[in-house]
Amino acid sequence: MKYTYTHPRPAVTADCVVFGLDDEDLKVLLIQRDNAPFEGCWALPGGFARVGEAIEETARRELAEETGLKGVFLEQLYTFGDPHRDPREHVITVAYFALVNLAAHTVRPDTDARNAAWFEIEDVPELAFDHNRILQTACQRLRGKIRYVPIGFELLPRKFTLRQLQQLYEKILDRTLDKRNFRKKILKMDILAELDEIETDVAHRAARLYSFDKRKYDRMTEEGFNFEL
Amino acid sequence: MKYTYTHPRPAVTADCVVFGLDDEDLKVLLIQRDNAPFEGCWALPGGFARVGEAIEETARRELAEETGLKGVFLEQLYTFGDPHRDPREHVITVAYFALVNLAAHTVRPDTDARNAAWFEIEDVPELAFDHNRILQTACQRLRGKIRYVPIGFELLPRKFTLRQLQQLYEKILDRTLDKRNFRKKILKMDILAELDEIETDVAHRAARLYSFDKRKYDRMTEEGFNFEL
Protein backbone atom coordinates (compact mmCIF):
# COMPACT_ATOMS: atom_id res chain seq x y z
CA MET A 1 0.00 0.00 0.00
CA LYS A 2 1.23 3.48 -0.87
CA TYR A 3 0.26 6.82 0.58
CA THR A 4 0.83 9.92 -1.46
CA TYR A 5 0.78 13.58 -0.52
CA THR A 6 1.29 16.80 -2.47
CA HIS A 7 3.99 17.93 -0.05
CA PRO A 8 6.69 15.93 1.69
CA ARG A 9 5.95 15.19 5.34
CA PRO A 10 8.19 14.49 8.27
CA ALA A 11 7.38 11.27 10.09
CA VAL A 12 6.03 11.48 13.64
CA THR A 13 6.88 9.20 16.53
CA ALA A 14 6.15 9.12 20.25
CA ASP A 15 8.77 8.07 22.79
CA CYS A 16 8.40 7.34 26.48
CA VAL A 17 10.71 8.03 29.37
CA VAL A 18 9.45 5.73 32.11
CA PHE A 19 10.96 6.20 35.55
CA GLY A 20 10.71 3.46 38.13
CA LEU A 21 11.87 3.08 41.69
CA ASP A 22 13.43 -0.23 42.71
CA ASP A 23 14.98 -0.74 46.13
CA GLU A 24 15.55 2.98 46.41
CA ASP A 25 17.25 3.19 43.04
CA LEU A 26 15.79 5.46 40.40
CA LYS A 27 15.70 3.65 37.09
CA VAL A 28 14.56 4.19 33.55
CA LEU A 29 13.01 1.68 31.18
CA LEU A 30 14.86 1.05 27.92
CA ILE A 31 14.49 -1.34 25.03
CA GLN A 32 17.07 -2.81 22.75
CA ARG A 33 16.43 -2.03 19.12
CA ASP A 34 16.07 -4.96 16.75
CA ASN A 35 16.06 -2.94 13.53
CA ALA A 36 18.27 -0.50 11.73
CA PRO A 37 19.18 2.19 12.39
CA PHE A 38 20.94 1.71 15.72
CA GLU A 39 20.22 -2.04 15.64
CA GLY A 40 21.15 -3.60 18.95
CA CYS A 41 21.41 -0.18 20.56
CA TRP A 42 19.42 0.71 23.66
CA ALA A 43 16.67 3.27 23.18
CA LEU A 44 13.56 4.73 24.72
CA PRO A 45 10.42 2.74 23.97
CA GLY A 46 8.36 4.38 21.26
CA GLY A 47 7.31 4.21 17.66
CA PHE A 48 5.51 5.73 14.74
CA ALA A 49 2.26 7.63 15.07
CA ARG A 50 -0.67 6.18 13.22
CA VAL A 51 -3.10 8.40 11.42
CA GLY A 52 -6.26 8.80 13.46
CA GLU A 53 -4.53 7.98 16.73
CA ALA A 54 -3.93 10.65 19.39
CA ILE A 55 -0.20 10.97 20.01
CA GLU A 56 -0.55 9.99 23.62
CA GLU A 57 -2.21 6.80 22.39
CA THR A 58 0.77 6.15 20.17
CA ALA A 59 3.03 6.45 23.18
CA ARG A 60 0.79 4.21 25.26
CA ARG A 61 0.45 1.57 22.54
CA GLU A 62 4.15 1.42 21.75
CA LEU A 63 5.01 1.24 25.41
CA ALA A 64 2.67 -1.71 25.87
CA GLU A 65 3.89 -3.45 22.72
CA GLU A 66 7.54 -3.07 23.49
CA THR A 67 7.65 -3.46 27.24
CA GLY A 68 4.31 -4.85 28.39
CA LEU A 69 3.68 -1.77 30.56
CA LYS A 70 0.05 -0.68 30.61
CA GLY A 71 -2.17 1.79 32.33
CA VAL A 72 0.49 4.26 33.39
CA PHE A 73 -0.05 7.99 33.63
CA LEU A 74 1.77 9.70 30.78
CA GLU A 75 2.61 13.36 30.76
CA GLN A 76 3.83 15.14 27.68
CA LEU A 77 7.44 16.19 28.03
CA TYR A 78 8.63 17.97 24.91
CA THR A 79 8.63 17.62 21.14
CA PHE A 80 11.99 17.11 19.48
CA GLY A 81 12.09 18.02 15.83
CA ASP A 82 15.68 18.48 14.79
CA PRO A 83 15.70 17.35 11.14
CA HIS A 84 18.84 15.27 11.68
CA ARG A 85 17.93 13.48 14.86
CA ASP A 86 17.12 10.38 12.79
CA PRO A 87 19.76 9.53 10.17
CA ARG A 88 17.18 8.13 7.73
CA GLU A 89 14.91 11.11 7.37
CA HIS A 90 13.18 13.90 9.21
CA VAL A 91 11.36 12.38 12.18
CA ILE A 92 9.63 14.49 14.79
CA THR A 93 9.15 12.82 18.13
CA VAL A 94 6.74 13.76 20.87
CA ALA A 95 8.28 12.61 24.14
CA TYR A 96 6.23 11.58 27.18
CA PHE A 97 7.29 10.66 30.64
CA ALA A 98 5.78 8.40 33.24
CA LEU A 99 6.41 7.33 36.80
CA VAL A 100 5.67 3.78 37.83
CA ASN A 101 6.09 1.63 40.84
CA LEU A 102 8.53 -0.94 39.60
CA ALA A 103 7.30 -3.68 41.88
CA ALA A 104 3.63 -3.30 40.96
CA HIS A 105 4.07 -3.11 37.20
CA THR A 106 5.59 -6.16 35.65
CA VAL A 107 7.59 -5.53 32.55
CA ARG A 108 7.80 -8.37 30.09
CA PRO A 109 11.51 -8.48 29.55
CA ASP A 110 11.14 -9.73 26.02
CA THR A 111 8.29 -8.79 23.72
CA ASP A 112 8.14 -8.25 20.00
CA ALA A 113 11.59 -9.85 19.93
CA ARG A 114 12.73 -6.77 21.81
CA ASN A 115 14.70 -6.77 24.98
CA ALA A 116 13.44 -4.42 27.68
CA ALA A 117 15.29 -3.60 30.87
CA TRP A 118 15.54 -1.08 33.70
CA PHE A 119 18.73 0.95 33.90
CA GLU A 120 19.98 3.03 36.79
CA ILE A 121 19.89 6.64 35.66
CA GLU A 122 23.63 6.98 36.16
CA ASP A 123 24.39 3.79 34.22
CA VAL A 124 22.43 4.55 31.07
CA PRO A 125 24.59 3.75 28.04
CA GLU A 126 24.78 5.70 24.82
CA LEU A 127 21.30 5.52 23.36
CA ALA A 128 19.92 5.57 19.83
CA PHE A 129 19.02 8.85 18.12
CA ASP A 130 18.91 11.82 20.51
CA HIS A 131 17.44 9.69 23.28
CA ASN A 132 20.13 10.64 25.79
CA ARG A 133 19.09 14.21 25.36
CA ILE A 134 15.43 13.33 25.77
CA LEU A 135 16.26 11.42 28.94
CA GLN A 136 18.19 14.37 30.25
CA THR A 137 15.26 16.67 29.58
CA ALA A 138 13.00 14.23 31.43
CA CYS A 139 15.32 14.17 34.46
CA GLN A 140 15.33 17.95 34.57
CA ARG A 141 11.57 18.04 34.37
CA LEU A 142 11.25 15.48 37.11
CA ARG A 143 13.52 17.50 39.38
CA GLY A 144 11.79 20.75 38.54
CA LYS A 145 8.37 19.28 39.01
CA ILE A 146 8.86 17.53 42.32
CA ARG A 147 9.69 20.85 43.93
CA TYR A 148 6.20 22.19 43.55
CA VAL A 149 4.00 19.19 42.91
CA PRO A 150 3.87 16.20 45.20
CA ILE A 151 4.71 13.86 42.38
CA GLY A 152 6.38 10.59 43.02
CA PHE A 153 3.74 8.61 44.84
CA GLU A 154 3.35 6.64 41.64
CA LEU A 155 6.90 5.49 42.13
CA LEU A 156 6.30 4.05 45.57
CA PRO A 157 4.26 1.06 46.69
CA ARG A 158 0.74 1.94 47.73
CA LYS A 159 1.77 1.80 51.38
CA PHE A 160 5.09 3.37 52.17
CA THR A 161 7.07 4.81 55.05
CA LEU A 162 8.15 8.40 55.37
CA ARG A 163 11.73 7.21 55.07
CA GLN A 164 10.97 5.72 51.65
CA LEU A 165 9.33 8.93 50.56
CA GLN A 166 12.23 11.02 51.81
CA GLN A 167 14.78 8.78 50.11
CA LEU A 168 12.86 9.12 46.87
CA TYR A 169 12.94 12.89 47.15
CA GLU A 170 16.63 12.79 47.94
CA LYS A 171 17.29 10.60 44.91
CA ILE A 172 15.39 12.88 42.59
CA LEU A 173 16.68 16.14 44.02
CA ASP A 174 20.14 14.67 44.48
CA ARG A 175 20.67 16.15 47.92
CA THR A 176 19.99 15.16 51.49
CA LEU A 177 16.98 16.52 53.36
CA ASP A 178 16.55 17.01 57.07
CA LYS A 179 14.37 14.23 58.46
CA ARG A 180 12.38 16.35 60.89
CA ASN A 181 11.83 19.21 58.49
CA PHE A 182 10.84 16.85 55.70
CA ARG A 183 8.27 15.07 57.85
CA LYS A 184 6.87 18.33 59.17
CA LYS A 185 6.50 19.74 55.70
CA ILE A 186 5.03 16.70 54.02
CA LEU A 187 2.58 16.02 56.85
CA LYS A 188 1.45 19.63 56.93
CA MET A 189 0.51 19.32 53.27
CA ASP A 190 -2.21 17.00 54.47
CA ILE A 191 -2.13 14.70 51.49
CA LEU A 192 -1.04 11.53 53.26
CA ALA A 193 -3.24 9.12 55.14
CA GLU A 194 -1.63 7.62 58.22
CA LEU A 195 -2.39 3.90 58.21
CA ASP A 196 -2.88 1.60 61.16
CA GLU A 197 -0.02 -0.51 59.92
CA ILE A 198 3.71 -0.65 60.21
CA GLU A 199 6.27 -2.10 57.88
CA THR A 200 7.33 -5.71 58.36
CA ASP A 201 10.46 -7.75 57.81
CA VAL A 202 12.89 -5.06 58.76
CA ALA A 203 15.80 -5.67 61.12
CA HIS A 204 15.04 -2.65 63.26
CA ARG A 205 12.13 -0.72 64.64
CA ALA A 206 9.34 -0.81 62.08
CA ALA A 207 8.09 2.49 60.71
CA ARG A 208 4.50 3.55 60.30
CA LEU A 209 3.00 3.13 56.86
CA TYR A 210 1.27 5.93 54.97
CA SER A 211 -0.67 6.09 51.75
CA PHE A 212 -1.23 8.92 49.35
CA ASP A 213 -4.72 10.38 49.76
CA LYS A 214 -5.85 11.57 46.37
CA ARG A 215 -9.03 13.14 47.76
CA LYS A 216 -7.05 15.36 50.07
CA TYR A 217 -4.56 16.12 47.32
CA ASP A 218 -7.28 17.23 44.91
CA ARG A 219 -8.73 19.50 47.57
CA MET A 220 -5.32 21.07 48.16
CA THR A 221 -4.55 21.66 44.50
CA GLU A 222 -7.90 23.34 44.01
CA GLU A 223 -6.96 25.72 46.80
CA GLY A 224 -3.72 26.52 45.02
CA PHE A 225 -1.61 25.04 47.76
CA ASN A 226 2.14 25.36 47.33
CA PHE A 227 4.00 22.12 47.77
CA GLU A 228 7.51 23.47 47.48
CA LEU A 229 10.15 21.58 49.44
CA MET B 1 5.15 16.81 -7.39
CA LYS B 2 4.04 13.79 -5.39
CA TYR B 3 5.50 12.33 -2.22
CA THR B 4 4.80 8.74 -1.43
CA TYR B 5 5.29 6.76 1.77
CA THR B 6 4.68 3.15 2.74
CA HIS B 7 2.56 4.21 5.71
CA PRO B 8 0.09 7.06 6.04
CA ARG B 9 1.43 10.07 7.93
CA PRO B 10 -0.27 12.77 9.90
CA ALA B 11 0.62 16.28 8.78
CA VAL B 12 2.62 18.48 11.15
CA THR B 13 2.14 22.19 11.73
CA ALA B 14 3.55 24.77 14.12
CA ASP B 15 1.36 27.49 15.66
CA CYS B 16 2.36 30.55 17.64
CA VAL B 17 0.67 32.24 20.56
CA VAL B 18 2.22 35.70 20.64
CA PHE B 19 1.41 37.87 23.62
CA GLY B 20 1.88 41.59 23.49
CA LEU B 21 1.31 44.43 25.90
CA ASP B 22 -0.33 47.57 24.66
CA ASP B 23 -1.31 50.43 26.96
CA GLU B 24 -1.50 47.99 29.84
CA ASP B 25 -3.72 45.60 27.93
CA LEU B 26 -2.54 42.05 27.41
CA LYS B 27 -3.18 41.06 23.82
CA VAL B 28 -2.66 38.13 21.53
CA LEU B 29 -1.77 38.19 17.85
CA LEU B 30 -4.23 36.51 15.50
CA ILE B 31 -4.59 36.17 11.76
CA GLN B 32 -7.66 35.85 9.65
CA ARG B 33 -7.63 32.70 7.54
CA ASP B 34 -7.94 33.13 3.79
CA ASN B 35 -8.38 29.45 2.96
CA ALA B 36 -10.68 26.62 3.82
CA PRO B 37 -11.23 25.22 6.30
CA PHE B 38 -12.38 27.99 8.61
CA GLU B 39 -11.99 30.55 5.83
CA GLY B 40 -12.41 34.07 7.24
CA CYS B 41 -12.10 32.75 10.76
CA TRP B 42 -9.49 34.11 13.16
CA ALA B 43 -6.69 31.75 14.09
CA LEU B 44 -3.23 31.56 15.58
CA PRO B 45 -0.46 32.25 13.09
CA GLY B 46 1.18 29.03 11.95
CA GLY B 47 1.52 26.57 9.14
CA PHE B 48 2.87 23.33 7.82
CA ALA B 49 6.27 21.96 8.77
CA ARG B 50 8.70 21.49 5.93
CA VAL B 51 10.91 18.46 5.76
CA GLY B 52 14.42 19.36 6.87
CA GLU B 53 13.27 22.35 8.89
CA ALA B 54 13.39 22.33 12.70
CA ILE B 55 9.89 22.82 14.07
CA GLU B 56 10.81 26.01 15.82
CA GLU B 57 11.95 27.33 12.44
CA THR B 58 8.57 26.45 11.02
CA ALA B 59 6.94 28.49 13.73
CA ARG B 60 9.33 31.38 13.22
CA ARG B 61 8.95 31.35 9.43
CA GLU B 62 5.18 31.17 9.47
CA LEU B 63 4.98 33.92 12.05
CA ALA B 64 7.13 36.18 9.88
CA GLU B 65 5.21 35.31 6.71
CA GLU B 66 1.81 35.83 8.20
CA THR B 67 2.35 38.73 10.55
CA GLY B 68 5.73 40.28 9.76
CA LEU B 69 6.98 39.57 13.27
CA LYS B 70 10.64 38.57 13.38
CA GLY B 71 13.34 37.81 15.89
CA VAL B 72 11.11 37.00 18.83
CA PHE B 73 11.99 34.47 21.48
CA LEU B 74 9.84 31.39 21.02
CA GLU B 75 9.30 28.81 23.71
CA GLN B 76 7.68 25.48 23.01
CA LEU B 77 4.29 25.24 24.66
CA TYR B 78 2.69 21.88 23.96
CA THR B 79 1.95 19.52 21.10
CA PHE B 80 -1.68 18.97 20.21
CA GLY B 81 -2.40 15.80 18.30
CA ASP B 82 -6.07 15.01 18.58
CA PRO B 83 -6.86 13.29 15.27
CA HIS B 84 -10.01 15.38 14.82
CA ARG B 85 -8.66 18.82 15.61
CA ASP B 86 -8.48 19.51 11.88
CA PRO B 87 -11.62 18.49 9.96
CA ARG B 88 -9.67 17.61 6.83
CA GLU B 89 -7.28 15.07 8.17
CA HIS B 90 -5.02 14.22 11.09
CA VAL B 91 -2.81 17.24 11.74
CA ILE B 92 -0.46 17.40 14.70
CA THR B 93 0.51 20.89 15.77
CA VAL B 94 3.45 21.94 17.88
CA ALA B 95 2.46 25.15 19.65
CA TYR B 96 4.94 27.85 20.65
CA PHE B 97 4.47 31.00 22.61
CA ALA B 98 6.25 34.31 22.58
CA LEU B 99 6.19 37.62 24.41
CA VAL B 100 6.80 40.82 22.53
CA ASN B 101 6.73 44.49 23.20
CA LEU B 102 3.87 45.59 21.03
CA ALA B 103 5.25 49.07 20.44
CA ALA B 104 8.73 47.92 19.41
CA HIS B 105 7.68 45.18 17.02
CA THR B 106 5.66 46.38 14.13
CA VAL B 107 3.19 43.89 12.80
CA ARG B 108 2.31 44.20 9.18
CA PRO B 109 -1.43 44.21 9.44
CA ASP B 110 -1.84 42.56 6.08
CA THR B 111 0.61 40.10 4.60
CA ASP B 112 0.14 37.15 2.30
CA ALA B 113 -3.38 38.48 1.80
CA ARG B 114 -3.90 37.67 5.47
CA ASN B 115 -5.25 40.04 8.02
CA ALA B 116 -3.32 40.14 11.28
CA ALA B 117 -4.49 41.90 14.44
CA TRP B 118 -4.01 42.09 18.18
CA PHE B 119 -6.96 40.99 20.32
CA GLU B 120 -7.48 41.59 23.99
CA ILE B 121 -7.30 38.22 25.70
CA GLU B 122 -10.85 38.56 26.99
CA ASP B 123 -12.21 39.56 23.58
CA VAL B 124 -10.79 36.72 21.53
CA PRO B 125 -13.54 35.35 19.28
CA GLU B 126 -14.15 31.73 18.43
CA LEU B 127 -11.01 30.60 16.64
CA ALA B 128 -10.31 28.02 13.95
CA PHE B 129 -9.48 24.41 14.87
CA ASP B 130 -8.68 23.94 18.57
CA HIS B 131 -6.93 27.28 18.75
CA ASN B 132 -9.02 28.55 21.65
CA ARG B 133 -7.77 25.60 23.64
CA ILE B 134 -4.19 26.27 22.63
CA LEU B 135 -4.56 29.90 23.66
CA GLN B 136 -5.98 28.84 26.99
CA THR B 137 -3.04 26.53 27.56
CA ALA B 138 -0.70 29.39 26.72
CA CYS B 139 -2.41 31.71 29.23
CA GLN B 140 -2.08 29.09 31.93
CA ARG B 141 1.57 28.62 31.14
CA LEU B 142 2.18 32.33 31.21
CA ARG B 143 0.55 32.62 34.62
CA GLY B 144 2.39 29.61 35.94
CA LYS B 145 5.69 30.75 34.61
CA ILE B 146 5.66 34.34 35.78
CA ARG B 147 5.45 33.16 39.37
CA TYR B 148 8.93 31.72 39.37
CA VAL B 149 10.70 33.31 36.41
CA PRO B 150 10.97 37.04 35.90
CA ILE B 151 9.42 36.80 32.50
CA GLY B 152 7.60 39.68 31.00
CA PHE B 153 10.31 42.24 30.40
CA GLU B 154 9.95 41.34 26.73
CA LEU B 155 6.44 42.71 26.96
CA LEU B 156 7.48 46.13 28.23
CA PRO B 157 9.37 48.94 26.54
CA ARG B 158 13.10 48.87 27.22
CA LYS B 159 12.67 51.57 29.84
CA PHE B 160 9.72 51.16 32.13
CA THR B 161 8.40 52.25 35.49
CA LEU B 162 7.76 49.95 38.41
CA ARG B 163 4.09 50.77 38.06
CA GLN B 164 4.10 49.43 34.51
CA LEU B 165 5.83 46.27 35.65
CA GLN B 166 3.41 45.80 38.50
CA GLN B 167 0.41 46.37 36.29
CA LEU B 168 1.77 43.76 33.89
CA TYR B 169 2.09 41.26 36.71
CA GLU B 170 -1.39 42.08 37.90
CA LYS B 171 -2.78 41.58 34.39
CA ILE B 172 -1.11 38.23 33.99
CA LEU B 173 -1.83 36.94 37.48
CA ASP B 174 -5.28 38.51 37.46
CA ARG B 175 -5.03 39.85 40.99
CA THR B 176 -3.85 43.02 42.67
CA LEU B 177 -0.45 43.22 44.31
CA ASP B 178 0.67 45.42 47.16
CA LYS B 179 2.77 48.27 45.80
CA ARG B 180 5.37 48.36 48.55
CA ASN B 181 5.78 44.61 48.75
CA PHE B 182 6.03 44.31 44.99
CA ARG B 183 8.74 46.95 44.78
CA LYS B 184 10.67 45.47 47.67
CA LYS B 185 10.59 42.02 46.15
CA ILE B 186 11.43 42.97 42.61
CA LEU B 187 14.24 45.31 43.63
CA LYS B 188 15.72 42.73 45.98
CA MET B 189 15.99 40.35 43.03
CA ASP B 190 18.62 42.72 41.75
CA ILE B 191 17.80 42.27 38.09
CA LEU B 192 16.72 45.83 37.36
CA ALA B 193 18.95 48.76 36.58
CA GLU B 194 17.74 52.07 37.98
CA LEU B 195 18.10 54.68 35.25
CA ASP B 196 18.85 58.38 35.61
CA GLU B 197 15.62 59.17 33.85
CA ILE B 198 12.00 59.63 34.66
CA GLU B 199 8.96 59.13 32.54
CA THR B 200 7.62 62.07 30.55
CA ASP B 201 4.25 63.29 29.36
CA VAL B 202 2.30 62.13 32.37
CA ALA B 203 -0.25 64.28 34.14
CA HIS B 204 1.17 63.63 37.56
CA ARG B 205 4.48 63.14 39.31
CA ALA B 206 6.78 61.29 36.93
CA ALA B 207 8.12 57.91 38.02
CA ARG B 208 11.68 56.72 37.78
CA LEU B 209 12.53 54.53 34.81
CA TYR B 210 14.19 51.15 35.09
CA SER B 211 15.55 48.68 32.59
CA PHE B 212 15.97 44.96 32.78
CA ASP B 213 19.61 44.03 33.41
CA LYS B 214 20.25 40.75 31.66
CA ARG B 215 23.75 40.44 33.10
CA LYS B 216 22.44 40.55 36.63
CA TYR B 217 19.61 38.23 35.73
CA ASP B 218 21.96 35.61 34.30
CA ARG B 219 24.05 35.77 37.46
CA MET B 220 20.94 35.25 39.59
CA THR B 221 19.62 32.30 37.60
CA GLU B 222 22.99 30.57 37.82
CA GLU B 223 22.74 30.86 41.58
CA GLY B 224 19.33 29.22 41.49
CA PHE B 225 17.60 32.30 42.79
CA ASN B 226 13.89 31.97 43.43
CA PHE B 227 11.81 34.71 41.84
CA GLU B 228 8.46 33.70 43.24
CA LEU B 229 6.02 36.53 43.80
Place this chain on the structure above:
DNA sequence: AAGGTTAGTGTTATAATTACACTTTGTCAA
Protein backbone atom coordinates in the same frame (compact mmCIF):
# COMPACT_ATOMS: atom_id res chain seq x y z
C1' DA C 1 21.25 -9.05 77.77
C1' DA C 2 23.78 -6.09 74.90
C1' DG C 3 24.53 -3.90 70.65
C1' DG C 4 22.90 -2.23 66.39
C1' DT C 5 19.62 0.24 63.53
C1' DT C 6 16.10 3.20 62.36
C1' DA C 7 11.77 5.64 64.18
C1' DG C 8 10.08 9.39 66.02
C1' DT C 9 9.93 13.88 68.08
C1' DG C 10 10.57 20.05 69.44
C1' DT C 11 12.80 24.22 69.82
C1' DT C 12 15.07 28.16 68.50
C1' DA C 13 17.06 31.50 65.24
C1' DT C 14 16.61 33.41 60.94
C1' DA C 15 14.38 34.80 56.86
C1' DA C 16 10.30 35.71 54.08
C1' DT C 17 5.76 37.34 53.66
C1' DT C 18 1.91 40.09 54.48
C1' DA C 19 -0.82 43.98 55.82
C1' DC C 20 -1.14 48.56 56.12
C1' DA C 21 -1.14 54.76 55.37
C1' DC C 22 0.97 58.93 54.81
C1' DT C 23 4.00 62.51 52.60
C1' DT C 24 6.06 64.17 48.33
C1' DT C 25 6.13 65.68 43.78
C1' DG C 26 4.42 67.26 39.86
C1' DT C 27 0.34 68.59 36.52
C1' DC C 28 -3.54 71.03 35.37
C1' DA C 29 -7.27 74.09 35.56
C1' DA C 30 -9.78 77.72 37.80
Place this chain on the structure above:
DNA sequence: TTGACAAAGTGTAATTATAACACTAACCTT
Protein backbone atom coordinates in the same frame (compact mmCIF):
# COMPACT_ATOMS: atom_id res chain seq x y z
C1' DT D 1 -0.86 81.43 42.04
C1' DT D 2 -3.12 78.37 44.26
C1' DG D 3 -5.89 74.54 45.12
C1' DA D 4 -7.27 70.01 43.68
C1' DC D 5 -5.87 65.90 41.73
C1' DA D 6 -2.99 61.81 40.74
C1' DA D 7 0.43 58.88 41.24
C1' DA D 8 5.29 58.29 43.30
C1' DG D 9 7.71 56.84 46.86
C1' DT D 10 8.68 55.05 51.39
C1' DG D 11 8.97 51.71 56.67
C1' DT D 12 7.37 48.97 60.30
C1' DA D 13 5.35 45.44 62.82
C1' DA D 14 3.02 40.89 62.99
C1' DT D 15 2.88 36.57 61.10
C1' DT D 16 4.50 32.66 58.90
C1' DA D 17 7.96 29.70 56.81
C1' DT D 18 12.41 27.82 56.78
C1' DA D 19 16.63 25.83 58.49
C1' DA D 20 19.62 23.90 61.76
C1' DC D 21 20.22 20.80 65.19
C1' DA D 22 20.38 15.74 68.88
C1' DC D 23 18.44 12.70 71.73
C1' DT D 24 15.31 8.81 73.35
C1' DA D 25 12.27 4.87 72.08
C1' DA D 26 11.35 0.69 69.84
C1' DC D 27 12.50 -3.35 67.81
C1' DC D 28 15.61 -6.92 65.91
C1' DT D 29 19.68 -9.84 66.12
C1' DT D 30 23.15 -12.46 68.08
